[in-house]
Amino acid sequence: MQHPVGYQYNPRTGRAELHDFFAVLLNKVQLVTFPHVVTAAYMTAGAFVAGIAFWRFARSEGEIKETFRRGVRTGASVMLVAGLGVAITGDVSGKIMTEVQPMKMAAAEGLYDSQSKAPFSIFTLGSLNGEHHKAIIEVPGLLSFLGTGSFTGEVKGINDLRAEYKAQYGQDPGAKYYSPGDYTPIIPVTYWTFRFMIGVGLLTAGIGLLLLLTTRRGRAPTNQWLVHGAIVLPFLPIAANAFGWLFTEMGRQPWAVFGVMTTANGDSPGVSAGYVATSMIAYILLYAVLIVIEVKLMLAAVKADLPPDPSPDDDTDAGDTDRPLAFAY
Amino acid sequence: MELTTVWFALIAVLWIGYFTLEGFDFGVGMLLPVLAKDEQERRVMINTIGPVWDGNEVWLLVAGGATFAAFPEWYATLFSGFYLPLLLILLALIVRGVAFEYRAKGHYPQWRSRWDAAIVIGSFIPSLLWGVAFANILRGVPIDAQKEYTGGFFNLLNPYGLIGGLTTLLLFLTHGAIYISLKTDGDIRVRARALAVKVGLAAAGVAVVFLLWTQVMTGNVGSAVFFVLAAGSLLAGLYALLRTREGWAFTGTFVCIALAVAGLFVALFPDVMPSSTADAFNLTTTNASSTHYTLKVMTIVAVFFTPIVLCYQAWTYWVFRKRISVHHIPPDRVEAPVG
Numbered sequence: 001m002q003h004p005v006g007y008q009y010n011p012r013t014g015r016a017e018l019h020d021f022f023a024v025l026l027n028k029v030q031l032v033t034f035p036h037v038v039t040a041a042y043m044t045a046g047a048f049v050a051g052i053a054f055w056r057f058a059r060s061e062g063e064i065k066e067t068f069r070r071g072v073r074t075g076a077s078v079m080l081v082a083g084l085g086v087a088i089t090g091d092v093s094g095k096i097m098t099e100v101q102p103m104k105m106a107a108a109e110g111l112y113d114s115q116s117k118a119p120f121s122i123f124t125l126g127s128l129n130g131e132h133h134k135a136i137i138e139v140p141g142l143l144s145f146l147g148t149g150s151f152t153g154e155v156k157g158i159n160d161l162r163a164e165y166k167a168q169y170g171q172d173p174g175a176k177y178y179s180p181g182d183y184t185p186i187i188p189v190t191y192w193t194f195r196f197m198i199g200v201g202l203l204t205a206g207i208g209l210l211l212l213l214t215t216r217r218g219r220a221p222t223n224q225w226l227v228h229g230a231i232v233l234p235f236l237p238i239a240a241n242a243f244g245w246l247f248t249e250m251g252r253q254p255w256a257v258f259g260v261m262t263t264a265n266g267d268s269p270g271v272s273a274g275y276v277a278t279s280m281i282a283y284i285l286l287y288a289v290l291i292v293i294e295v296k297l298m299l300a301a302v303k304a305d306l307p308p309d310p311s312p313d314d315d316t317d318a319g320d321t322d323r324p325l326a327f328a329y
Numbered sequence: 330m331e332l333t334t335v336w337f338a339l340i341a342v343l344w345i346g347y348f349t350l351e352g353f354d355f356g357v358g359m360l361l362p363v364l365a366k367d368e369q370e371r372r373v374m375i376n377t378i379g380p381v382w383d384g385n386e387v388w389l390l391v392a393g394g395a396t397f398a399a400f401p402e403w404y405a406t407l408f409s410g411f412y413l414p415l416l417l418i419l420l421a422l423i424v425r426g427v428a429f430e431y432r433a434k435g436h437y438p439q440w441r442s443r444w445d446a447a448i449v450i451g452s453f454i455p456s457l458l459w460g461v462a463f464a465n466i467l468r469g470v471p472i473d474a475q476k477e478y479t480g481g482f483f484n485l486l487n488p489y490g491l492i493g494g495l496t497t498l499l500l501f502l503t504h505g506a507i508y509i510s511l512k513t514d515g516d517i518r519v520r521a522r523a524l525a526v527k528v529g530l531a532a533a534g535v536a537v538v539f540l541l542w543t544q545v546m547t548g549n550v551g552s553a554v555f556f557v558l559a560a561g562s563l564l565a566g567l568y569a570l571l572r573t574r575e576g577w578a579f580t581g582t583f584v585c586i587a588l589a590v591a592g593l594f595v596a597l598f599p600d601v602m603p604s605s606t607a608d609a610f611n612l613t614t615t616n617a618s619s620t621h622y623t624l625k626v627m628t629i630v631a632v633f634f635t636p637i638v639l640c641y642q643a644w645t646y647w648v649f650r651k652r653i654s655v656h657h658i659p660p661d662r663v664e665a666p667v668g
Binding site for chain 1: 372375376379401405406409410412413416420423424427429430431432433434435475477478479619620622623626653656657658659660
């Protein structure tokens, strides 16, 4: 949907048809976003383990404390290494995005006019509508570097891309639904989600490094900020992941399939808005109930004592069919 | 043979796999409060399907995925047209799957009984609605020239559709009861056997009405052969059960469901979703299919991966082949409420 390849439009059937299976399999956006998502998943798991283990580590004594130290260090190492992987794949992804979906990169910065040595603003005040916003902290050339690999590379701006798309595709049929301008996603959403994705992701990897440093060689940090931070830690990569998805899906708008079909044209003619609302409400209610149950179970698991080490003779009488099940539902 | 025909047959095989396998775990789920007399027996029942129910459910995903890729027009019309029933089925499957995993994680009676209710309802709704959905596909639903479904939800709840739903419901109950008698030991095994015979006879009666109705409405010689053999397998299975040959009885209901579903697909062919508005609007294996190239790629992928999936699923059943009885259930760790 971000970068459709390997298909041919068939005017007789009115649909895009598969033309080259390997082109789809080796789609360059796919090749880089897949490891990006996988490393982000590892970072999420690492933060989950490290956060819970650190919380228990700070509250226990003796032999059990050493067990939790291993948990903290394992989780933190995964966070750091996976975080590095997320950063590298994210960087490659940014350069491919600038090439195949330049509007998304322009929208990520709210860059209205094409620019070489394009700056990256850390923080901005104002409406981001191209007229009144004012960057508070700005790094010159950083957006050019993120997008092209060179601090002086040219990044196309929103205004130029709009003109280009209108010349290529005609008027944007979906503009009235979600775009502040033709062929443009909602800029404040892309601008802030892009920053939060990168910021929270880097923060997580940084905490991984901090945890490794503060627990090295038998050290036991007592800093209350760190101990209480452990409660928040598992949620950080989850938030970063959510911001990343919001950014990449919003950044594709108004297209459902980039350059081929707009989101407004992509709805099912036979499904009414009432049906869609029904399913949406049903899923939200169901998952709201499930999340309460899930959190309750997780808290119980976090507080529970560690199970005893399995004794080595547990498996010796595996042939005894009358033993209770090792795992029972 | 045309690749479209091959994929029509493969999708039929996937649905056969889904109904023969998930059919018994739906049955076990629905029978939970009927067959089990106490908590230990309830856990025995759940543990007979615990390691396999999710693998069984994957057949549904593959059937849906194969339909999406091989017959996109069929998929689009079906999933848009049957939006609400499929939503109900999905919600039921979500609740049911969570219930299996979470039930044993809480240690007080109310927690367990609520998840039991989720398992029963989550097994009942799909057992009924799959039959309703398939019957309506065979009967034909309002489809216009643009291949769009134009009926509503209640359009699906016609007498023939409801008999179809009752047929799958009773067949899955029978299949599940026989599975329990095959996979457990002790009192519950005896109770399951007695119940299976009673429900099985009711299932046979309703199934004969449904299959006969289908045959008269849209059948051909091929479907008639399948339907007769299906009814025969069910009766043979029940006879085997009376002689306490549980393995043969399970084979009987398994083959019955397989042949009945095969017969339905034979009766449907070459349509995939006939239109009740006009024959010219019927979705067929030809006008609903992907391109030849897409089907070719799919065939190559399926030839390589299907045997692997079949092997590891068979291996799961081999690993968990033993009967389970109450003394296999480990004692609960704690009795205190969670949280």
